[in-house]
Amino acid sequence: MAKLTIPEDELMSPGHMGCLGCGATLAMRYVLKAAGRRTILSIPACCWAVMPGVWPNTCLQVPELYTPFETTGASISGIRAALDATGQNDVNVIGFAGDGGTADIGIQALSGTADRNDDVLYIMYDNEAYMNTGIQRSGSTPIGAWTTTTPVGTTGSWEKSPKKNMVAIMAAHRIPYVATASVAYPEDLIRKVQKALTIKGTKFMHIFAPCPTGWKMDPGLSIKIAKEALSCRAFNLFEIEGGSYKINMKPKKTSLKEYLFKQGRFKHMPEDLINELETDLDRAYDELLRLESLSLERAKVPDA
Secondary structure (H helix, E strand, C coil), X not given: CCCXXXXXXXXXXXXXXXXXXXXXXXHHHHHHHHHCCCEEEEECCCHHHCCCCCCCCCCECCCEEECCCCCHHHHHHXXXXXXXXXXXXXXXXXXXXXXXXXXHCCHHHHHHHHHHCCCCEEEEEECCCEXXXXXXXXXXXXXXXXXXXXXXXXXXCCCCCCCCCHHHHHHCCCCCEEEEEECCCHHHHHHHHHHHCCCCCXXXXXXXXXXXXXXXXXXXXXXXXHHHHHHCCCCCCEEEECCEEEXXXXXXXXXXXXXXXXXXXXXXXXXXXXXXXXXXXXXXXXXXXXXXXXXXXXXXXXCC
16 A cells, blocks of 8 residues: 555635636645644634624645734744743644735734744645735735726736835844645645644744636646746745755746736736746745755854
């Protein structure tokens, strides 16, 4: 019998209220498999505030605390302090928030958590817009994307600002562990959650989670799209531990245009904008390679 690479225990029951092909549902399922039953979740206003079901029903088999949009960082700090005060040091405290509630509305509380280096794990599942409230653009919406607040028309008013780099922002806080993950690679995602939970202090994970509804794509393509995001360098898998960078996967480069045009939100993009975006993504990947190389060089230097 083949050895299982993903924990069997299921802490997310069937019957969630997510859309077909929802990447965020897979993200939650894998995170809970990694974290186990001794876990408390803090969830702000986001898709996952709706998807568990209408109270008192829930598809999640761990305690959940629902909080205002901006308070995930503060709430997980408070939960951790309460657990520590009562001697319950073996409980994992995880904030599970969307990109809007993290990169925009919740960044102040998250920064405070990181400044204190509270012993918690903060997870941003990234579907690149405020999907639960109507597909409005967020700080994590990529250049060129259609949203309901960046409509496509004769004025060409689609998203013009680059995607906010939350990994770099959190790495700048000098917290012990920062990582990216994707629902297309569950073993890597689970390994990183398990690793993060063994490290003392604040940990941050950015999980790529396609949204077929908001991305205007076939729900059956969620995993394929997530894999193509990696190979076209729209998203990269790496981790930063103690300031050292490690790239986890280096796939052969594929076409950015093919990735974009599988999603209706990018169908309007002109060739010159695609080429410009591809240049930017290649430059960012080269910088990531440089940071990994520097980390390897530092590791070779013996301590003074």
